[in-house]
Amino acid sequence: xxxxxxxxxxxxxxxxxxxxxxxxxxxxxxxxxxxxxxxxxxxxxxxxxxxxxxxxxxxxxxxxxxxxxxxxxxxxxxxxxxxxxxxxxxxxxxxxxxxxxxxxxxxxxxxxxxxxxxxxxxxxxxxxxxxxxxxxxxxxxxxxxxxxxxxxxxxxxxxxxxxxxxxxxxxxxxxxxxxxxxxxxxxxxxxxxx
Amino acid sequence: xxxxxxxxxxxxxxxxxxxxxxxxxxxxxxxxxxxxxxxxxxxxxxxxxxxxxxxxxxxxxxxxxxxxxxxxxxxxxxxxxxxxxxxxxxxxxxxxxxxxxxxxxxxxxxxxxxxxxxxxxxxxxxxxxxxxxxxxxxxxxxxxxxxxxxxxxxxxxxxxxxxxxxxxxxxxxxxxxxxxxxxxxxxxxxxxxx
DNA sequence: GACGTTCTATACCGATCGGTATAGAAGCGG
DNA sequence: CCGCTTCTATACCGATCGGTATAGAACGTC
Numbered sequence: 001x002x003x004x005x006x007x008x009x010x011x012x013x014x015x016x017x018x019x020x021x022x023x024x025x026x027x028x029x030x031x032x033x034x035x036x037x038x039x040x041x042x043x044x045x046x047x048x049x050x051x052x053x054x055x056x057x058x059x060x061x062x063x064x065x066x067x068x069x070x071x072x073x074x075x076x077x078x079x080x081x082x083x084x085x086x087x088x089x090x091x092x093x094x095x096x097x098x099x100x101x102x103x104x105x106x107x108x109x110x111x112x113x114x115x116x117x118x119x120x121x122x123x124x125x126x127x128x129x130x131x132x133x134x135x136x137x138x139x140x141x142x143x144x145x146x147x148x149x150x151x152x153x154x155x156x157x158x159x160x161x162x163x164x165x166x167x168x169x170x171x172x173x174x175x176x177x178x179x180x181x182x183x184x185x186x187x188x189x190x191x192x193x194x
Numbered sequence: 195x196x197x198x199x200x201x202x203x204x205x206x207x208x209x210x211x212x213x214x215x216x217x218x219x220x221x222x223x224x225x226x227x228x229x230x231x232x233x234x235x236x237x238x239x240x241x242x243x244x245x246x247x248x249x250x251x252x253x254x255x256x257x258x259x260x261x262x263x264x265x266x267x268x269x270x271x272x273x274x275x276x277x278x279x280x281x282x283x284x285x286x287x288x289x290x291x292x293x294x295x296x297x298x299x300x301x302x303x304x305x306x307x308x309x310x311x312x313x314x315x316x317x318x319x320x321x322x323x324x325x326x327x328x329x330x331x332x333x334x335x336x337x338x339x340x341x342x343x344x345x346x347x348x349x350x351x352x353x354x355x356x357x358x359x360x361x362x363x364x365x366x367x368x369x370x371x372x373x374x375x376x377x378x379x380x381x382x383x384x385x386x387x388x
Numbered sequence: 389g390a391c392g393t394t395c396t397a398t399a400c401c402g403a404t405c406g407g408t409a410t411a412g413a414a415g416c417g418g
Numbered sequence: 419c420c421g422c423t424t425c426t427a428t429a430c431c432g433a434t435c436g437g438t439a440t441a442g443a444a445c446g447t448c
Contacts, residue, residue, distance in 0.1 A: 002394030166360030196424030
């Protein structure tokens with residue numbers, strides 16, 4: 001009942017996601033958003049609440065649409081394949097020509113004026129969730145004899161995600177995909193096997 | 195001649211540097227700056243020009259005071275020591291208790307509203323300068339037989355700086371110094387020797 | 389076709405953004 | 419003490435920030 005909205009909320013959210021991805025949370029203004037989404041401010045606030053809620057929805061969409069590879073990589077049979085798939089997945093997302101460069105999470109992790117403290121906390125928390133999940137996967141690998149008995153799963157998880165975060169900065173700075181792929185190959189030499 | 199200024203410009207610049215370091219370029223407002231520096235806006239503009247010039251001066255001071263280890267590391271005798279010293283130096287600066295977390299350059303590299311495009315360009319350029327210098331050092335090492343003949347100096351330089359950028363994100367996210375030191379040790383396993 | 393509901397358009401809100409005009413206070417050489 | 423210069427304090431500038439009040443337009447229901 002009532003007047004139907006004249007825009008597709010999903011399309012609009014996707015547009016917002018891309019803006020936040022490219023310009024960060026604080027670097028993206030409401031006017032930027034409404035202009036690109038092709039809607040007016042009351043429509044934005046009526047549909048998405050406010051800027052912070054909109055960002056959180058965009059973040060969730062980002063994880064679902066662009067970070068899905070992470071959770072499927074965890075299901076790979078051996079630790080080395082898990083690590084390699086994760087790194088390749090990150091690089092692919094960060095350097096896709098049709099995507100903004102870098103990583104929405106890493107870009108947002110650095111923007112931290114006092115007003116955006118809550119956003120920053122959320123971002124850090126999302127990173128921790130991924131890191132913990134990867135560490136648990138590596139613990140399992142260690143139990144299964146898939147990683148050496150003297151290896152430290154937490155350290156390895158931190159290592160892999162640090163590489164991913166570093167490549168995000170590289171991608172934001174204009175590094176090419178092939179450059180970063182070779183970098184992943186170098187990093188993987190550190191990864192213990194069997 | 196004329197009335198002498200009532201504050202120490204160097205102290206004020208240091209304060210500005212720490213603010214930019216912690217909150218990024220756009221996350222730091224003029225009011226934040228004047229409050230922390232203990233001076234008024236006309237004094238700030240009279241002494242430092244404007245916000246962008248102040249940031250550039252802070253950036254220069256940052257490189258001189260906190261990134262000096264980079265250039266002295268380049269003078270180490272072998273490539274492996276160069277790489278290791280650079281990584282340890284970055285981690286030390288990024289996790290020093292009396293410093294803000296992370297890296298001023300990396301934090302600023304991600305904040306990119308339309309208004310800060312020039313700052314972003316400068317930041318990317320500073321990263322490239324360091325990366326090129328390191329690549330040249332590795333080229334020399336290759337000529338000197340210090341690195342394998344089939345190694346790629348540019349890729350190795352990118353690898354080292356990617357680790358440094360990744361650890362900056364980790365440090366901004368609250369990782370401890372020892373955690374990151376162990377991470378450097380893992381990364382260094384990838385580094386070719388002799 | 390009137391009604392209640394939901395969306396849209398315009399115009400506006402106080403607060404803050406980076407930056408500055410103006411006037412007075414503090415030092416110098418004469 | 420006097421200019422002259424330089425810094426400081428207050429008060430202000432237009433623009434933009436995130437967010438909203440109000441009125442009208444577009445639907446389904448009765």
